Amino acid sequence: MVSKLTDLTISEALDLLDKKEISSVELTQAHLTEMERSTVLNAYITPTPELALKTAEESDKKRLSGEKIGRLEGIPIANKDLYCTQGIRTTAASKILSEFVPPYESTVTQQLKDAGTIMLGKVNTDQFAMGGSTMTSYFGVTKNPWTDENGHYNLVPGGSSGGSAAAVAAGLCMGATGSDTGGSIRQPASFCGITGIKPTYGRCSRYGIVAFASSLDQAGPMARSVKDCALMLREMAGFDEKDSTVADIAVPDFTQALTGDIRGKKIGIPREYRSKDLNPQVAAVWDKGIAFLKNAGAEIVEISMPHTKYALPVYYIIACAEASSNLARYDGVRYTTRVNGKTLNEMYENTRTDGFGPEVIRRILLGTFVLSAGFYDAYYIRAQRVRRLIYNDFIEAFKQVDAILAPAAPTTALSYDEMKNMKPVDTYLGDVFTTPSSLAGVPALALPIGLADNGLPVGLQVIGKHFDENTVFQVAHVLETQAQFDKKPHYVKG
């Protein structure tokens, strides 16, 4: 046997599968065994072991028979439980959708199936992707596979794609789908010491992904290397008639961008990101990242993005407004759960009040308020105007630089106790470095660079121009090579 199967990267596993040194059934079984052992983490909402083994058997047969195989043939992955999977329960980690079985498949998961991947199951998330900790899930919190200083599983994995991040970090899958509205791929990737990319808005179809904020939601991969993310994103991306916002732009082979050479590239360091919210240890890792890129021959340019500090409030107004509209469909008529009432209205109210958690209710209330008569212009339209200024900051910055380097999150993973004692507004601060790029729609990749003094991983993000994921991957790959981050979470070390 080679090294432990659950430690392999996707590209390593593809190589071994290709050489017939391992089978997909062996690889899948190794992950299923880890999943069974991992109850302490609560990463999966719905594991699908029988289906996984059956698909893996078919995949092995296909490979042996010499049939045409997918580019990710035989690779076991997990899907965030926000992606509709045909015939498999899709809950959005909510009570209101706790029994919902979609009659159709999301475009992204269909494309991953077509590429030959094996789905191990559906992983946890914050309810309707609203949160930065997975604490708002109806199915219980997911634990970060990194422990606190006393060795306890007491830290959040981040969110909303916290189940995806924890599963990837703990070896419970080789890669996972995530989704990112204001940082939901990049912040958990940073908290769990893995890699994840939010591609350009319009790169992946949103069809079949339970909607949170439609002008911001974007699908993306999470994995244990930059190359693995490049491999997965190629399969996830592309034009789709079923989503009117997805771009009709060719999807390149992103792995071709991993040249190792960034000499002469201009990397922007936004002055405004050195804010009071930035933990000094994270700042030190950021400086390390800057030094790595300088070493590799990049030119470091200090830039200014003056509207950065407005991104969070703009984000919460727009995201909540869109959410209040998107979540209006859960009315007790079409989606499995209903709490009866004497009148139709009462049935709606009872179903929705019972079916949504407090964070979702808070956001629906805020969103409804900012869209309501008398407040619409002052809040919603003003937020959209400031959004344009934030967008323009990026357009201006990219006239000077090829990519931007910034922290992914202001801190390392927080503990449950820390999170519980925070006001809603304070928990939102975790997205301070990710919401600007979400609002602008530009691609951003987070990857682990080093450990803080508390022994926890710190991630940085590389932000690129619209539809220039290639440069993002290219720069991230150089950072990855220089950083040599090979630290494993306590869960994996045992």
Next chain:
Amino acid sequence: MSFNEKTLKNVANLARLRFPEEQEAKFMQDINGILTWVEELKEVDVTNVEPLVSVSPRKNAVRPDVVTVGELQKELMANAPESAHGFYVVPKMVE
């Protein structure tokens, strides 16, 4: 503060939500906290700045209006909490 008890009741009604009075105070406090925090947007000069509605490069996506998936009624109705004869059933609306 703009978000008082009356506003909460109005907004909750618009969103088809209803909760016991003991929860109202908490939601009111949270939302007022958020509204105070977003106040800083008022200091931004947005004169002549058009609202940004979408960052998608695609405009006006159109396609022929034809049936593409066929008969799905049974599959779609399978998630209905209550249905009869292929229809959704809801509480009686007219006496």
